[in-house]
Amino acid sequence: MFNTLTSPMFLALYVMIGLALVLGVVLGVSALKFKVEGNPLIARIDAILPQTQCGQCGYAGCKPYAKAIASGEADINQCPPGGDAGARALADLVGMEYKPLNAANGVEKPKAVAFIDENICIGCTLCIQACPVDAILGAAKHMHTIIASECTGCELCLAPCPVDCITMEPIAENPDNWKWKYPVFPIKLENSQPKNSNDEKKAA
Amino acid sequence: MNAIINFFKKLNNTASASSIIPSDIIHSSEVFKFNGGVHPPENKTESTQHPIEVLKLPKKLVLPLRQHVGNMPKIIIAVGEQVLKGQLLAEAEGAVSAAIHAPTSGTVSAIAEAIIPHPSGLPDICVTLIPDGLDEWIAKPVMQDWRNADKNTLVASLRLSGIVGLGGATFPTHIKLRANGKSGVHTLVINAAECEPYITCDDMLMRERADQIMQGISIAQHLLGAENCVIGIEDNKPQATDSMRAACVDIKGISVKVVPTLYPSGDARRLIYLLLGIEIPSDKRSTDVGIQVFNVATAVALYRFFTLGEPSISRIVSMTGNVQSPQNFEVLFGTPVQDLITAAGGIKSGTSHFIMGGPMMGFDLHCSDLNHCDVPITKASNCIIAATPNLFAEPPPAMPCIRCARCADVCPVSLQPQELYWFAKSDNFEKARDYQLFDCIECGACSYVCPSNIPLVQYYRYAKSEIIAAAKAKEAADLARERNEFKLMRIEREKIERTQKHAQRANTGAANINGANISKAEKNTEKRRATVETTEMLAKTNTVPPLANDETNQRSANEQVAKKQAAIATAIERVKALKAQTSNDVKTNSIGLSTAIKDENLQSGVVKTGTVKNSEITEQEKPKKQAIIAAAIERAKAQKATAIAEGDAPKNTEPSSKTIQAEIKEIDARRKEFLPKHKE
Numbered sequence: 001m002f003n004t005l006t007s008p009m010f011l012a013l014y015v016m017i018g019l020a021l022v023l024g025v026v027l028g029v030s031a032l033k034f035k036v037e038g039n040p041l042i043a044r045i046d047a048i049l050p051q052t053q054c055g056q057c058g059y060a061g062c063k064p065y066a067k068a069i070a071s072g073e074a075d076i077n078q079c080p081p082g083g084d085a086g087a088r089a090l091a092d093l094v095g096m097e098y099k100p101l102n103a104a105n106g107v108e109k110p111k112a113v114a115f116i117d118e119n120i121c122i123g124c125t126l127c128i129q130a131c132p133v134d135a136i137l138g139a140a141k142h143m144h145t146i147i148a149s150e151c152t153g154c155e156l157c158l159a160p161c162p163v164d165c166i167t168m169e170p171i172a173e174n175p176d177n178w179k180w181k182y183p184v185f186p187i188k189l190e191n192s193q194p195k196n197s198n199d200e201k202k203a204a
Numbered sequence: 205m206n207a208i209i210n211f212f213k214k215l216n217n218t219a220s221a222s223s224i225i226p227s228d229i230i231h232s233s234e235v236f237k238f239n240g241g242v243h244p245p246e247n248k249t250e251s252t253q254h255p256i257e258v259l260k261l262p263k264k265l266v267l268p269l270r271q272h273v274g275n276m277p278k279i280i281i282a283v284g285e286q287v288l289k290g291q292l293l294a295e296a297e298g299a300v301s302a303a304i305h306a307p308t309s310g311t312v313s314a315i316a317e318a319i320i321p322h323p324s325g326l327p328d329i330c331v332t333l334i335p336d337g338l339d340e341w342i343a344k345p346v347m348q349d350w351r352n353a354d355k356n357t358l359v360a361s362l363r364l365s366g367i368v369g370l371g372g373a374t375f376p377t378h379i380k381l382r383a384n385g386k387s388g389v390h391t392l393v394i395n396a397a398e399c400e401p402y403i404t405c406d407d408m409l410m411r412e413r414a415d416q417i418m419q420g421i422s423i424a425q426h427l428l429g430a431e432n433c434v435i436g437i438e439d440n441k442p443q444a445t446d447s448m449r450a451a452c453v454d455i456k457g458i459s460v461k462v463v464p465t466l467y468p469s470g471d472a473r474r475l476i477y478l479l480l481g482i483e484i485p486s487d488k489r490s491t492d493v494g495i496q497v498f499n500v501a502t503a504v505a506l507y508r509f510f511t512l513g514e515p516s517i518s519r520i521v522s523m524t525g526n527v528q529s530p531q532n533f534e535v536l537f538g539t540p541v542q543d544l545i546t547a548a549g550g551i552k553s554g555t556s557h558f559i560m561g562g563p564m565m566g567f568d569l570h571c572s573d574l575n576h577c578d579v580p581i582t583k584a585s586n587c588i589i590a591a592t593p594n595l596f597a598e599p600p601p602a603m604p605c606i607r608c609a610r611c612a613d614v615c616p617v618s619l620q621p622q623e624l625y626w627f628a629k630s631d632n633f634e635k636a637r638d639y640q641l642f643d644c645i646e647c648g649a650c651s652y653v654c655p656s657n658i659p660l661v662q663y664y665r666y667a668k669s670e671i672i673a674a675a676k677a678k679e680a681a682d683l684a685r686e687r688n689e690f691k692l693m694r695i696e697r698e699k700i701e702r703t704q705k706h707a708q709r710a711n712t713g714a715a716n717i718n719g720a721n722i723s724k725a726e727k728n729t730e731k732r733r734a735t736v737e738t739t740e741m742l743a744k745t746n747t748v749p750p751l752a753n754d755e756t757n758q759r760s761a762n763e764q765v766a767k768k769q770a771a772i773a774t775a776i777e778r779v780k781a782l783k784a785q786t787s788n789d790v791k792t793n794s795i796g797l798s799t800a801i802k803d804e805n806l807q808s809g810v811v812k813t814g815t816v817k818n819s820e821i822t823e824q825e826k827p828k829k830q831a832i833i834a835a836a837i838e839r840a841k842a843q844k845a846t847a848i849a850e851g852d853a854p855k856n857t858e859p860s861s862k863t864i865q866a867e868i869k870e871i872d873a874r875r876k877e878f879l880p881k882h883k884e
Contacts, residue, residue, distance in 0.1 A: 046685070049681075050677075050681055051680075051681035051682070051684040051685045051688070052684070053684065053688050061688060061692075062685070062688075063685075063688075063689075119871055132688050132691060133684050133687040133688050133691065134687055134690070134691050135687075150683070150684075150687065152680075152684045173324070173326060174326055174328065175270060175320065175322045175324055175326050175328050177673070177676075178322075178324040178326060178669075179666075179669040179670065179673055180323075180662065180665035180666045180668070180669045181666065182663075182666050183602075183659050183662040183663060183666065185601055185602060
């Protein structure tokens with residue numbers, strides 16, 4: 001009996017049990033120490049969303065939409081400001097098939113910022129309350145103005161304005177935000193007839 | 205394992221950073237060859253036939269605010285203002301920025317958008333100056349001897365000089381010279397390689413003004429605390445080399461090294477390797493290993509500022525290519541390119557466009573008319589080339605990449621251009637980044653040798669600007685997320701605060717009932733003791749508030765009562781003093797007391813509790829109050845009447861001029877127009 005307890009087979013058993021105990025403790029401690037708060041998938045979806053907070057997706061903002069995608073409640077193609085690239089990135093992340101943007105949620109537009117015609121503004125503060133990112137500055141019965149660098153172009157201030165003094169101005173290209181273009185080459189015909197010059201289209 | 209390797213790598217780096225280059229490397233003629241490089245045709249002799257000529261004053265100067273790397277400077281002058289030569293037009297804003305000065309005396313005619321020399325061809329804010337022809341200097345600051353002055357003061361004054369790197373990178377010089385006594389820079393490298401074809405401005409500068417360059421170098425060495433200086437000149441400039449050697453023969457610690465002609469040896473990191481055999485790690489700056497690099501033209505600008513007190517207002521520009529007499533000119537910033545072309549005898553026939561910079565890294569200027577090119581010369585413009593289809597043939601159509609790897613052979617940064625091309629072409633930016641896209645110096649050597657004529661650099665530039673734009677968008681999104689979360693949090697907080705306030709008010713109401721009861725009880729007590737008693741009683745009630753249901757309510761109610769207590773006490777004092785004046789009756793004290801409490805109740809907005817039963821007393825007080833109000837109204841009316849009688853208009857319209865009044869009327873009319881529209 002004594003011999004069997006110290007036999008190599010039992011030794012191996014002890015080692016395995018010991019290892020299991022040690023590793024179990026390590027796992028238990030790390031589960032407590034490295035506990036992830038909240039759903040990390042929501043944060044990753046939220047990081048892809050453009051943070052326009054426009055609500056075109058049908059949810060109150062980008063975070064609620066991220067939550068809805070994570071729970072499988074919403075589709076990945078409801079965010080027009082994120083555009084086609086955004087839908088692709090979301091499809092990649094959640095492991096779904098890519099879908100083109102749902103036209104019911106709106107269409108992708110060039111980025112714009114709101115502009116208040118200060119001659120017309122009556123200082124009603126309705127747009128200030130509507131702005132999801134506090135990008136409008138003003139007080140009751142005083143002229144309001146947009147902090148252009150903070151404006152996400154969500155258009156939520158347009159509807160509440162009683163005097164329609166807010167317009168969306170597309171962001172113009174300037175030397176600061178100018179980008180080098182994708183190289184395109186005009187394909188010339190042998191007889192150099194320029195009427196039918198097609199540009200080499202960028203591969204999608 | 206990786207961590208260990210990285211650790212040893214770091215050890216190695218710090219070791220190389222602290223090591224001081226042995227002086228035999230600095231003074232020997234030995235050079236270290238970097239990977240790759242190309243030999244494009246030089247075409248430099250055309251523009252070195254004539255000495256540098258000072259360009260005559262143009263009719264108009266257009267000074268873009270964006271002439272350097274970093275923030276736009278802040279304009280400090282107004283349209284119509286008279287300025288003198290060297291006067292500050294715009295001051296440096298933020299850490300990385302440079303000032304802009306008036307290149308000559310004249311009138312500021314406009315501050316508006318105009319075409320600037322930029323690959324985009326887009327307009328930007330420029331200051332337009334019409335010279336008065338007098339070229340009158342502003343009072344130059346008296347420069348004390350820089351050898352004896354405080355280094356920090358000197359570098360701080362450099363912020364006002366507007367000097368930027370004149371080699372083409374246009375990085376503000378005051379940042380590069382910021383020594384603070386612990387820069388650790390031991391070697392100054394002077395970049396005189398001028399490796400790009402056609403450009404000869406540094407060559408001519410060295411031939412003609414070597415002594416000024418030497419003085420500028422001495423100043424830079426002094427400010428940096430660098431004991432050594434190596435000047436790197438390509439071997440296609442023998443005259444410049446001789447002239448520089450002659451100028452530095454008496455100066456200790458400066459040596460001139462001749463490097464073989466090979467494009468792009470003028471790149472700062474390539475030149476450091478050529479001269480000193482030190483490769484700067486990709487994530488480090490040259491100053492991390494104790495080396496700082498300046499262009500020769502920047503050295504001259506330093507000399508001019510610190511000894512003559514002149515800010516950066518001009519530079520040497522090569523005007524070459526398809527013009528009658530190619531030459532170098534000393535040009536004021538803001539001079540239209542057309543003046544330069546005219547001075548060089550005008551363009552020859554066949555000119556198709558103009559290139560700013562060299563043919564390898566330069567860009568086409570966006571001139572609407574070849575005979576009136578209004579694009580201004582800026583701090584970055586070292587060369588203007590009049591191009592013809594013969595000189596710069598349009599590249600044949602790009603063919604598919606055959607993976608010959610010639611581009612990898614010539615890449616001076618030892619990248620894999622063919623891989624980068626695939627990734628950039630397919631918008632695979634993540635991968636391009638992994639292959640060190642941002643180490644690419646866009647020298648164009650790969651495009652130059654590509655047998656398939658692929659415009660490789662264009663792809664890299666595209667990928668770089670897309671990555672930068674995406675990073676900016678991400679930053680903006682993060683800011684928007686933060687602001688949105690803050691707004692939601694604020695709304696939530698306000699909601700909680702409101703409910704808390706409601707709860708508090710309910711409790712204060714109860715506490716006030718208590719207070720009023722106590723005051724009633726105190727009615728007949730002695731005049732002097734009244735206040736003391738009240739406070740004591742209130743303090744007692746604090747411990748047992750009758751309506752408090754739970755802990756929190758109780759606490760908030762107690763705080764509220766304590767506050768009230770103090771307010772009541774002061775109110776009592778006030779009323780007491782008032783009453784003492786009017787009557788000596790003991791009874792009135794209690795009247796005052798209850799009125800005071802009632803006032804407090806009204807002020808705090810609590811609903812009338814009905815505990816103040818002395819209605820007949822308040823009834824007595826009422827006519828008094830009414831009389832006071834009536835008197836105040838009368839007084840105000842009288843004031844107004846006298847003002848009108850004296851002929852003064854009502855105050856709010858008094859200072860406004862007729863135009864403002866008209867504007868106000870117009871706005872009112874517009875509002876009236878809009879309001880009914882909305883109602884529909």
